[in-house]
Amino acid sequence: MHAPTLPRTLLSTAIAATFTLAALSASANLSSRYTDADGDMVADAPTDEAQWADPDTLIFAYTPVEDPAVYAEVWADFLDHLSEATGKQVQFFPVQSNAAQLEALRAGRLHVAGFNTGSTPIAVNCGGFRPFAIMAAEDGSFGYEMEIITPADSDITRIEDLAGRQLAFTSPTSNSGFRAPSALLASEYGLKADEDYQTAFSGSHDNSILGVINHDYEAAAIANSVAHRMLARGVIEEGDYQVIYTSETFPTTAYGLAHNLDPELAQKIQDAFFDYDWEGTPLEAEFANSGEAQFIPVNYADNWAVIRTIAEATGETYDCQ
Incomplete structure (x- = not known):
């Protein structure tokens, strides 16, 4: 598998309360x-x-x-x-x-x-x-999880390390590629896009994953189902990146x-x-x-x-x- 991952993390109490409202x-x-x-x-x-x-x-x-x-x-x-x-x-x-x-x-x-x-x-x-x-x-x-990934050799090993760094999203309409991670970072960690970290948009989960592996992006928010299929096709290999956050399951x-x-x-x-x-x-x-x-x-x-x-x-x- 990839470098050791964090246990699946449910939405924090703070962000869950926001979603409930x-x-x-x-x-x-x-x-x-x-x-x-x-x-x-x-x-x-x-x-x-x-x-x-x-x-x-x-x-x-x-x-x-x-x-x-x-x-x-x-x-x-x-x-x-x-x-x-x-x-x-x-x-x-x-x-x-x-x-x-x-x-x-x-x-x-x-x-x-x-x-x-x-x-x-x-x-x-x-x-x-x-x-x-x-x-x-x-x-x-059914469902998938949103993951935040970084290069295998990155010194970004936890969410807090994203402060002042770059995080790639896929597109503004993507749940796991933008909405969920941006809400999580702002509500749980106090990190706001383009204020506390730099943003980029790759256009797709595939691009984000390959961008992290190739060090085009310091980190990226992705749907892990896409990564699983890329692994199975041999497009990427085990250990090419590390996972620093895994969300609850989404449709x-x-x-x-x-x-x-x-x-x-x-x-x-x-x-x-x-x-x-x-x-x-x-x-x-x-x-x-x-x-x-x-x-x-x-x-x-x-x-x-x-x-x-x-x-x-x-x-x-x-x-x-």
Whole structure:
């Protein structure tokens, strides 16, 4: 394994209290473009059939990664399955950023997608994203932890050592790559971004991990599920970096669809996720590296509550009218 790590650390009493207070005011913040008649915090399908989308080609996008071509191959078999289940052509869209993925959804150019943890509430509220699935282990457990890592030979061995140093985040919309660690550092350690430590944005967890290993960054906040997959692919090696903090478990990528798809098509898409046989597939080969073996149903209102409260605790809003 990596250099000795700290035991998994739950949110401190101080930051947990902050999140609890924020949770009291957490509510749906859907754009006025959408409605939520059933109160499930996600956009309703249009009631007017004329507004239903039934494209000849479904566009699918997975959350931004360093090398989208790798994941085009990982998802190829599943997308063939999705095509057969829906009777549609399915195209993989290699997005380069969270913003590009959200814009494609909002503009109606993206129909099925996996949005990263922190981007999911933005996609829900600003793009009409309807999450319905998450990857899980065979026993139904799911999630990942945020880790703060430093180079293996770094003298930064505890959170307090970050004062006056540099910490790389991934993007402002990322939960583990920005929101959770910035909230933690400010609330528990009194370290504020760009005041008590320098910040950089790498664009992805892959970039952050490689940046730390190559000494481009002094430290980085990452999702450990990404690191596990990179280790399994041989992109990085055991002991390339040290872990100085591990968070509580968060939900991982949410899979869902655009709110305005024809309901019959939307149901076929959902069924395709839950009917997919992972055994012997590229999807299994890739995601088994982070302990995932199936798709299970997810409830946005419940499963993303902690993510919404983290966002509120850090002053993030979903005002995207």
